[in-house]
Amino acid sequence: xxxxxxxxxxxxxxxxRTRVLDDVDLAVRAGEIVAVMGPSGSGKSTLLHLLAxxxxxxxxEVWLAGERFDTLSERRRSERRLAELGFVFQFGDLVPELTVxxxxxxxxxxxxxxxxxxxxxxxxxxxxxxxxxHASKRLGEVSGxxxxxxxxxxxxxxxxxxxxxxxxTGALDTTxxxxxxxxxxxxxxxxxxxxxxxxxELRVASWATRDVLLRDGRIxxxxxxxxxxxxxxxxxxxx
Amino acid sequence: xxxxxxxxEGPTHGFDLKRRYDALLGHERELKYGQVYSTxxxxxxxxxxxxxxxxxGGGADRKLYAITAQGVTELDQWLTTPDPVSGRPAEVFTRVxxxxxxxxxxxQVLEAHRRAFLDRMRVLTARRHAGDVVxxxxxxxxxxxxxxxxxxxELASVRLKDIAEKVRATGSKGTDA
Numbered sequence: 001x002x003x004x005x006x007x008x009x010x011x012x013x014x015x016x017r018t019r020v021l022d023d024v025d026l027a028v029r030a031g032e033i034v035a036v037m038g039p040s041g042s043g044k045s046t047l048l049h050l051l052a053x054x055x056x057x058x059x060x061e062v063w064l065a066g067e068r069f070d071t072l073s074e075r076r077r078s079e080r081r082l083a084e085l086g087f088v089f090q091f092g093d094l095v096p097e098l099t100v101x102x103x104x105x106x107x108x109x110x111x112x113x114x115x116x117x118x119x120x121x122x123x124x125x126x127x128x129x130x131x132x133x134h135a136s137k138r139l140g141e142v143s144g145x146x147x148x149x150x151x152x153x154x155x156x157x158x159x160x161x162x163x164x165x166x167x168x169t170g171a172l173d174t175t176x177x178x179x180x181x182x183x184x185x186x187x188x189x190x191x192x193x194x195x196x197x198x199x200x201e202l203r204v205a206s207w208a209t210r211d212v213l214l215r216d217g218r219i220x221x222x223x224x225x226x227x228x229x230x231x232x233x234x235x236x237x238x239x
Numbered sequence: 240x241x242x243x244x245x246x247x248e249g250p251t252h253g254f255d256l257k258r259r260y261d262a263l264l265g266h267e268r269e270l271k272y273g274q275v276y277s278t279x280x281x282x283x284x285x286x287x288x289x290x291x292x293x294x295x296g297g298g299a300d301r302k303l304y305a306i307t308a309q310g311v312t313e314l315d316q317w318l319t320t321p322d323p324v325s326g327r328p329a330e331v332f333t334r335v336x337x338x339x340x341x342x343x344x345x346x347q348v349l350e351a352h353r354r355a356f357l358d359r360m361r362v363l364t365a366r367r368h369a370g371d372v373v374x375x376x377x378x379x380x381x382x383x384x385x386x387x388x389x390x391x392x393e394l395a396s397v398r399l400k401d402i403a404e405k406v407r408a409t410g411s412k413g414t415d416a
Contacts, residue, residue: 039397202389203382206360215396221350 003030004066004226005194006162011050011060013043020046022217023060026196029226030161031188033195035205037222038214044198045166047214051196052087052164053077065161082110086155088165093151094139100150101126101135107158125153128186130179145172152180156187163187163195169204181207240317242278243287243310250291250305253279266377279304287313329388335395345399353392360385 006028013021021043028034036044049055051062053069062070064084069077081087086107094103101122108118126132129149134142142150148171155163163184169177185207187193197208205211213221245251245259253275261269279302282288287310294301306314331352338345363378363385370378 039393201386202357202360202393203386206357206364206382208361211357221353 004028005030005064006051006196007061007063008047008051008057009061009063011047011057011062013046013050013055013058015046020217021050021057024214024217024219026051026212026219027226028162028194028196030192030194032210032226033184033188033197033208035208035211036196036198036214037200037202037205037211039200042214043217044200044214048164048166048196048198052085053081054087082107083158084160084162086158086160086163088152088155088163088168090167090170094147094154096139099136099138100131100142100146103139103150104154104157107154111158113158121157122153125157125183126150128179128183129153130176145176148172149176149180152183156183156193159187159191159193161193163193165195166198167200168197169199169201174203177204240314242275243282243306243314244318246282246288246304246306247311247314250303252294252301252303254301256304263373266374282310286310331388331392339399339402346396349392349396349399353389353396356385356389356392360389 004027006026008024008026011021011024011026012019020041024043024047026034026036026047036047038044046055050057050060050070053062053064053072056070060070061068064080069080072080094100095106098106101119104122104125105115105118108121109115113121123132123135126135129152131142131146131149131153134146134150139147148168152165152168155165165184169180172180181204184193184195184197188195188209195208197204199205210226211222212219241260241264242256245256245263248259251259253272256279257270257272257275260275279288283290283304287307288304289307290302291305292303294303331348334348334352335345338348360382363382367375367378
């Protein structure tokens with residue numbers, strides 16, 4: 001049985017008359033961390049939005065857990081996104097009316113997890129991301145970097161099989177950025193989570209097990225297909 | 240100067256100095272015994288270190304050295320005086336220019352180096368919990384330098400098409416460059 005969890009096949013997308021992605025293939029296995037790199041405007045974020053089902057491709061296909069994903073109804077895609085994908089945007093995207101911990105609990109509560117269990121699980125994730133002491137604060141009371149780490153905690157809290165992250169460390173300094181990357185490594189190693197990480201920072205890409213390089217909407221370097229053997233050893237998890 | 244700094248921890252002999260240096264600063268480039276003893280002789284000649292006895296049971300190579308007051312002054316000055324900052328380009332720069340000048344595909348040169356540097360960075364990242372605090376510091380240092388080289392490679396990749404013709408013209412026969 002294939003352990004491919006997410007696959008984009010010959011993906012093509014344009015905004016107006018501008019072609020931003022052209023016949024891009026990307027296949028991701030469980031437990032892999034794939035860095036998608038490239039200069040601004042190379043199509044990195046568009047690729048991530050197509051894989052997340054937030055955009056529909058003009059041509060090509062997206063497969064999630066062995067099933068066609070891009071052709072599902074909006075409602076069905078939303079349901080599957082909630083259960084199977086964790087998404088980290090460049091700038092947080094939390095609900096401002098809720099506290100940090102309520103934000104992190106949200107995916108679990110929407111999936112019907114009991115309040116007490118959801119809170120306990122959220123605490124573990126906030127602890128891992130170094131923001132547990134801000135759990136009961138509202139979004140306006142925490143810094144941008146703390147909100148970003150809370151957003152990562154929210155993406156990971158329900159242990160989805162796939163994490164899609166768009167410049168998740170862009171607003172963070174090196175040390176707090178490493179907490180986020182450690183959390184991804186932990187999820188990949190311990191839960192077999194597949195992580196697709198859009199970044200323009202090579203230092204961040206060095207945490208991935210492999211990388212692809214996009215330029216002008218095409219893959220021009222790296223490796224778009226998973227290796228056939230066991231995946232490369234991941235960076236060690238913090239003791 | 241590094242040996243003088245290690246002598247500042249207390250009197251010791253060449254053998255221990257070498258061990259201490261290798262553990263702290265060696266990082267795949269260990270000191271040779273010959274270098275240690277010739278450096279100690281030079282430090283003694285210049286008045287920065289002095290022989291203070293022979294370790295019991297030892298031979299000539301067990302001579303104990305201590306830093307002198309002049310040595311401490313010199314060390315303090317050295318630590319806070321940066322070397323002149325050089326803009327010496329890395330080997331990858333040289334190869335890209337030569338590829339451009341000779342009409343070869345500089346993109347391939349960049350991609351090969353990009354791959355090699357990123358692979359090395361990945362090894363260092365994977366090792367980040369191994370070793371002691373000094374190993375970690377050395378790893379961070381190398382990662383930061385690789386990061387700088389990789390940024391240059393990214394920049395050069397984007398600009399390559401524009402500059403290829405200009406580089407070919409620069410310094411070619413019949414120009415003044």
